[in-house]
Amino acid sequence: MKQLFFLPLTMFILLFHSYYAEAFSKTKPVGDSMDISRYKKYIDDNMPVHVKEFIDFVSIPSISSLAANKAAMQRCAEFLSNKLQKTGMFNAKVLPTDGHPVVFAEWNKVAGKPTVLIYGHYDVQPVQEALWVSNPFVPKEMNGRIYGRGAADDKGGIVTAIWAIEAMLKKEDKLPVNVKFLFEGEEEVGSPNLPKFIMANKDLLKADYAYSVDAFQKSDTEPEMILSVRGGATMEFTLTTANRDLHSGVFGGKLINASQAMAQLIASFHDADGKVAVEGFYDKVLPMTDEEKTMAANAPYDEQKELTENGAKLWKGEKGYTSLERVWYRPTLDVTGVWSGYTADDGFLNIVPGSAHCRLMCRLVADQKSGEIIELIKKHIALHTPQGSTITYKDLGGFANEAAQFSTNTQSFRAAYRVLTKLYGKEPLLMGTGGSNAACAHFKNLLNLPIYSFGFLQEDENYHSHNEFMRVSDLQKGQYAFCMLLKYIGAK
Template sequence: MTPESWLDQEQPRYVQELLDLIRIPSVSAKPENIPDVLRAAEWVAARVTAAGMENARVMPTAGHPVVYADWLHAGADKPTVMIYGHFDVQPAEPFDLWTSAPFEPEIRDGCIWGRGASDDKGGMMTPILAVEALMRTKGKLPVNVKFFFEGQEEIGSPDLPEFVAAEADLLKADMIFSADGLQWAPDQPQIVDALKGMVSLEVVVNGPRSDQHSGLHGGGIANPALALTQILASMRALDGLVTIDGFYDDVLPLSDEIRAQIARIPYDEADYLAETGAPAVWGEPGYITRERLWARPTLDVNGLTSGWQGAGSKTVLPAEARAKITCRLVAAQVPERVFDLIAAHVARHTPPGVTARVERNPGRADPFQMPAGHNAAAVAREVLAEVYGREPYRTRLGGSIPVLTTLLDVLGVHAVMFGFSHDDENLHAPDEFFRLAVYRKGQTAYVRLLEKLGAGG
């Protein structure tokens, strides 16, 4: 039996196992789900052991755990390949926008629907099953393999830098492939050349010691909610330019070559607007939409909290207002410097009558860019072209995977994104789903990747 015939035979079981994993609500952002993240880690450790990996263990960090396993019997002349993924998921709220319950996954229309189905439980399961297929049919792997799966990617991997530094010898590898990643479309592969970095923060504005009666005190004291909106409005011009002093100082200009590479990728603005439901495109002037999405820095408000949030009216003057903000960064911006620039801007633009502070949220990511001619990327390109029957696009992403820059800094290895999700699968949104046909295709791709690496590329 070949690995691929094994995958065909076992696919019903593999689909059921993915359903089982999705049922674990491993939401890393919510303290009440800490036991569930650990339960997901234990499930994954047991599953990689069943697949034939050795030394599987749940390893603690200062926060959520990681899962490590290896199989190192291919020989010293074969490369050691690390495969990365994550088993934590985003919060599923608002629950009422889901067609079916987020942690009671369903199969509909050839897809699995549930939180984490695409990001990243389906992706993380894919290489596990490829390894199992090789072990069951060949009795061994063609290369040395290490699995490194984490439980805190969705909160920015705040404890991974310390963990990776402490476990550098254990994690040492010649190549790294990330099972957390995207393909362009179900029939079109891609190689992602760059990811954005990220800094996350919260602006907190305070006024009176508690909420006040707006009829008795409105006009007499400052309103923190209004003050917050004034601060936020000062951060971006109406045309989309970020107006924080120094924000663009470290941004490397886009070369003509990079702009031409981006322009070669098919883009239809009407399709993009239909996909997002937005009435028009908007952003930093002087750049086309795809350049802004892939290769220019951003500043976005992710959430606002102040005053009465319930139904009906409650006439209060709120005591506090908060805004969650993330910036997606590009080379050579540094998260800590951007945070300092925003904090200084808030201090300069705080209206009278209130106080304001800027709090740093856990997690950070430096911009990540793969060098031209990267050998592991070249092998990935060959495999994708073979599996999909067409050449991959060379693209960039506006998203961030913080641990990839950590692994580069500590291990000196650039990771290659080799995931099989798609950006229309409602990642981080209600009704997340994962295509079953692509789940199967990704398993074949990982089998062929490991075989090609074992044969010398």
């Protein structure tokens, strides 16, 4: 899961509240269709065993962006496949792709009942181990929290869904609906091989409902659902001015300094007000509607609190938009990494750097195409590269995906909305995200299957950052929620 900043769309609640209240009042009583008392004791009693199992899962360093990490990725996929088989799922298997494998399993023994597809990803982000309080792949349980890379994003979401199935099968030897699991190993690098897999396996993935566990709730007491995601595109390039770093006493003052040339080039990406200066970047971006502006203005957002929590002094970006509007409605271009010259912690090397490197990340909105944006940036770089410098590009493995939006007028949405309302005792906030999730767009565009958020990590659990953790209570609540969801869908 990419860093996500979710922005409440409270106006949706006002617009649809009366509709949902009327529609829901005509269905079966909530207590009848969501009673999970048969499963709750099993879930509670088995939490110590599940915590140990979770620690084993998180300890596998399944970093998908490392080229030399194929063995760990395969091991993680096999761990999941074995767990699904032991749980009682059928057809559990590790399926190859052109990259890291996907894991599939199904339970299909109730004729006439709908099929629920549950998506997640077992790959995780890289780590900066020096910033962690403990080894990120030797998970630690402290104060009701399990610390480790991938604990929240997304291994915690995966196990809550699997354990819920386990509880239902242990207590009743059957499920109220048919279930399919699909867990991929490349979400953190943009799911480059997922479209091809989906197209080749449409029948295998056919479902009536779809949910992603790669999601979170606003807090332990505030539920939310995600109705849109931004797209994304990444690129890396190297600026070269010489075939090596050279002596600053001999070459300083006559050799173009690659670090300084890169700084000059990077500065050209934005104007003084923070707007992206790449020609054509905004051509397909639709202007904000009055309704969208109202939604952002009315959102329960405490900017000062967010600044304090993140140790920041000021939110700044494209002029003419609020912080929420920028993250929700506007595309961005961010430099995510720059390196050049001598960067060791100790010592001082007197050189003029001969090369510098840069990585970029764009967050895109509806109608922007990742491939088109990358080409526009390359044209900009060609026009603004300082004289005497050359540019080469590195393939980052195809991190490119499109934005997606999801309707509130679907059975998948209504089922999840009801369950969260019952579980938390209040209606969920309807949210958008500044982050990207390629799978959401792929399921909608290739299978005509909208996939809704149904995950139970919380906003403060440091996903994509150091000291990532997941609360044990999240793991427990997630199991309750999935039992309620499947039972509710089966009772319809």
